[in-house]
Amino acid sequence: MMPWTDTTRPLPERVEALLAEMTLDEKLAQLGSVWVGAELGSGNVAPMQEAFAEPAAFEEATAHGMGHITRPLGTSPVDPADGARRLAELQRDLIARSRLKVPAIAHEECLTGFTTYHATVFPTPLGLAATFDPEGVERMTTAIGESMCATGAHQGLSPVLDVVRDYRWGRVEETFGEDPYLVGMMGAAYVRGLESTGLVATLKHFAGYSASQAARNHAPVSMGPRTLRDVILIPFELAIREGGARSVMNSYSEIDGLPVAADAGLLTGVLRDEWGFEGTVVSDYWSIVFLLNMHQVAGTPGEAGALSLAAGIDVELPHTRCYGEPLAEAVRAGAVPEELVDRAARRVLRQKGELGLLDAGWTPTVPDGPLDIDPPEHRALAKELAERSIMLLANDGTLPLRPGQLALVGPCAADPLAFLGCYSYPNHGVMAGHPDMGLGVEVPTLLDVLGHALYAPGCDVMDDDPTMLLAAVEAASAAELCVCAVGDRPGLFGRGTSGEGCDAADLSLPGIQDELVEALIKTGTPIVLVVISGRPYALGRYEGRVAAMVQAFLPGEEGAAAVAGVLTGEVMPTGRLPVQVPRVAGAQPSTYLHPILGGNSEGVSNLDPTPLFAFGHGLSYTTFEYGEFALSAAEIATDGSVEVSCVVRNAGERAGAEVVQLYLSGPVAPVTRPVTQLAGFLRVELEAGEAARVTFTLHADRTAFTGVDLRRVVIPGEIGLALGASAADVRGRLTLQLVGEEREVGHDRVLTTPATRSPV
Template sequence: MTKWDRPERFRRGRAITAFGAALAITLAPMQPAFAFQQEQTPVYRDAARPVADRVEDLLSRMTLEEKVGQMQGLWENKGDVQTPEGDFSPERASAAFPHGLGQISRPSDMRGVDPTTNGAAGVTEGAVNRDGRQTVEYINAAQRWALEETRLGIPLIFHEESLHGYTARGATSFPQSIALASTWDPELITQVFNVASREMRARGVHLTLAPVVDVARDPRWGRIEETYGEDPHLVSEIGLAAIRGYQGDTLPLAEDRVFVTLKHMTGHGEPENGINVGPAQISERVLREVFFPPFERAVRELPVRSIMASYNEIDGLPSHANRWLLHDVLREEWGYDGLIVSDYFAIREMVTRHQMFADIQDATVRAMDAGIDIELPDGEGFVHLPELVAEGRISEAQIDDAVRRILTMKFEAGLFENPYADPDTADALTATPDAIALARQVAGRAITLLKNDDQTLPLRADGLGRLAVLGTHAVDTPIGGYSDIPRHVVSVLEGLEAEAESGGFEVVYSEGVRLTESREWAADEVNLVDPAVNARLIEEAVAVARQSDVIVMVLGENEQLSREAWAENHLGDRADLQLVGQQMDLARAIFALNKPTIVLLLNGRPLAVGELVEQADALIQGWYLGQETGNAVADVLFGRVNPGGKLPVTIPRSVGQLPVFYNHKPTARRGYLFDETSPLFPFGYGLSYTSFQMSAPRLTNPTIRVGEAAQVQVDVTNTGPVAGDEVVQIYVRDDHASITRPVLELKAFERVTLQPGETRTVTLDLSPEALSLWNLDMERVVEPGTFTIHAGPNSVDLQSATLTVR
């Protein structure tokens, strides 16, 4: 046996543009005169000096109160630094934060201005957040205060949400995370977050609270839409691609990039009862095999500078109080040297929700000891740090360590040289034609075809006559949580009407069923529409459909039905996975007409839709597809885009099957009385308008030594009439081991595009890590023995070969 070796750490670099240098010279006279009377250019102001030297010089000049100021954010009380109209007020900021401030959260929102807005990162009816110019003007004013009105002139970090595009007014909205994962296309995901980072940095934002690299193993959980699915390898690959898109592979940060914050460390994706923030009943072994890998790979492979702890507890310890998790594993084992930030209000919640501490001071001490560097969104607990130092409960050395990491990020972002954004270009760099085209392309590649009887799809415009489009989602397009309002969302009806105009057929629409009285993500109360109202709408929809040749029914969820549950009065998790409201009543009435019927699902979580599978002629899983929903759906329905998406999660037959993830242990699927253990659709599943033939996997060397890599080759042929995409998926099974192993584990994949008749040999590597396990001593090792190497288009239809490790 050989232990897994840690890869070499990253080297830090330093770079400064001529523009940045000129700006640094311009800014120098703006500093308070009294700050630098004894020296002309302090080391921390010298861009030619190494970052570490600048950090130590600045740290040595700071008072305890100034250090603590850097460890706090501002959002809930943003009104303290604003005028009643929402403009940044230097006078109020100096009164509220005389020793400076570290971060300001969500500068694009109107927190502190309109109480109905609540500053939530979601579509709030009637709320109008700042546009690009207004955001830049706000940020520049705050930055000018930090540089000119605080003693040492330490610039601010501004952070925002950008789960599937920058969560700001007018920014490009891409498909939701679970849909992005359905592309199985890391290179495309990098392009998506390149656009998001460009739009954020254009408005003066330096840090995003994304990506979410939680592995999600319970579809009842309302936040599953924010994740990249149930498999640690897929989540890792898509997560790494997102990080590269946001901030690149190296530091310092480029002028059009933003730092990421990986979240949430960890176990967040399998809460007890599927309820957000519930305890994660997860062993250390499962943590290391399933939930740690996306975080560990990111930390080891890329220069990550910010990680957010999770709300949940593991083995009796909330993550914000778990030193083993945040220090022993994250820092000592993995060598992480970036920031660890609290989730919003999480330190408070160790008092109020976990009921672990008597007061915020006790919770703060424990959070500091665990390794939290910054409290978000505000310094509710960390404001007490000076008194806790005076009492001897926290050392100033602990604070110095945190502030070093904070200052390092600010220097690596180039904020001391280039702190401002340009209000004249912010809107021009947002939702550009290339960004909109990319949003359409990604949505098309995310769409997953689950059923297509008798080649119902693609539709042909010639001879179509009349196309009925049914369902409220066909007009009122859900785009998912952590969204603002894009400049324009193309509805399914718009997309199909445009198709009809060029194709010479007629489109007719009927609402069919309304789901909730509001789609407001941030609203606490969720009310279903009166069934009597829906009964009338269903009658109208049947009348419309009866006079049509083909029916497209758009069903699913909206932003209220699958969302983050952040309080007892703001829920988003569900106890069942059926379609909500009277949607199945509509579907049954339409199926009774015996007309060709296509069902499109726009939803955030996997839904148990067995009856739809039985009755529909074609079934499409769309998830939330972003602002280009309608165009992408039209592209797929009419064959301009051949669907090639694959499921990043298993879809169960019923909630009673949960947990239903594919990489289960051998004893987990013995059987049920009167029901099946097989899922409705397996992980990795997705059809195409063409057909493919995939060979059994070939090993270039069927016998290797411990510590060596293996190479797998698979031939894929497009045996159908049109070009299309297939995803070659490689799974590993350790046949016999010192501990029980999953029946399958995804270890490699590649999406390929093939022309009709084309054959391609796909070569994929299996690293020693892909063959490793955590042994009885909790050491990562590769054990000698045989491994079954599976290849196929999903996690069920597989062929195999045997690899021997000596």
């Protein structure tokens, strides 16, 4: 028995024994990856794939072993059982031919579900964030992890923890919104679900990616250290500490001229030295070679590899370009210390040990028969989450729908792909080359669900052809009520209006959809505007001119039924906005998380960024009353905690759910602070007439901020607390005094605000 396969020995000891046995080439192989079948992929599924997809044959690439196998089931459409058997064959081949017989880690994408053919498509993360339901997200990712593990996968490249800074950015749909606490809590839940199945969760994109100039994908980031630490990094810290994430993926960004892939201050200083992270850092696809030809901070592949290795990237994905022979030459020439190679290899091998890949007798996963990765229980969960994600933004009493002649118009009404995110398999680029294979899962449309309606698309999402407008106007004119479904066509790299590389010039509805809505309004028929999109669009021009507005952020394969349920009243709307809805298309970028000068400062500018609908907003078919606001103490020490509570009552005639939100502001500080920021939330289900007391346990650490000298501190002063239904719908205010000495806090500070409900 080789000593590293002996499970009776401590894992660190086994790893050191294996590392000591390895040659330099074998160590470097563990830092590499191989993408089998990438040359056969139909359409780009990663940035600049056509320029960089030059993988060596599997036999050549794995001559000395291998760290990762890239997307063995996600690269081309394959039956899941067949894909699992093919992956098992690759693992057996690798073990048989390599001297040390160490299997590879197989990674896959899984943002809205396992990104492979026939897998359940859940709501996109922006839609999941609208549920304000971390427990539901954890159940979802447990289901995803179980499907992935059944095929032999070991690592999922999710969740995305970027905080939205500009709604025009194409990847807004992949995020959990614009508040770092909400993003972190939903992200930690996402991680817990994946990790509970044994799968390694990968946090991305660390860090700053979402703050790119002009919201362009991969554009430079101009950001100061306080915003980076107090907004951008918070979700990653939460997901590591509260979720247990074991992997992090670097960002493509360059922050103030320093590419993250070469930033030891972030990848080692913050991540490992400050936070104590012990997992692996994997490169975003080709981000190491981007140092050579996109950022131009390296002159050769070996120099790029040396920069990333020193910064703290352990594994090069999606295939080996810089960490193979170019890095080996640099080590042999004395330009790169072999200790850096050992450091990265040690982390990879430890993770393989945690996954059981070093154990004696390990064999790859091989299914006995067919694999159902869209089973009824997954579809039921997808439906539940979709229903909870739909937001009723405005309603003059027209909704729920009443019997009568209904017109259904709009380009998103009959397009199943409009309901799915860009990282769902049907929208992810691969299926474009296989038009005869269908979507792989059943995705009903709004027309399918509301089939009795007069239907006309009116226009397409992505072009300016007005020839279909007249038929839509005629359908609306002939109806008593018109439901208009507008929004996005998700895709990748310009093949859609939302998604990776699909950035927006402004926040008008894509194409001529605004013209369509205006034409429908002129008919005089009441209009219910349904927006199915991956980002919020400016809807202020329709305020008071349409009967109702409903927002759905790409709600997944069961999304159409969820939207229809809200329209008809069969489903109580409970979704809340994880981003604002802008009033006008050009008043952005602006999120709710801003200092005074970031909002409407009368007399300072003629532009008013006040949103049409605030962060946290969402209506219901019942009403909720708040009262009995209380603090357990009027003052606490700067290291103390306090209970903040209120009573919430369902004053309507139907059961519903309210998302009770706690916001804080202050104290007066030497650096500017947000006007208000989310400190806690709790989704509360209440029967008609039922009441509950909601209590938040708020620690003084939750008021911490990065000061002038870049130390994170809690300072004494007055804290304003607000309880309510959104950042703008405050139902009660309280004041808390922090007393005592200023405190410096670190990674061990309190990061969360526990919330509970109790009977009244």
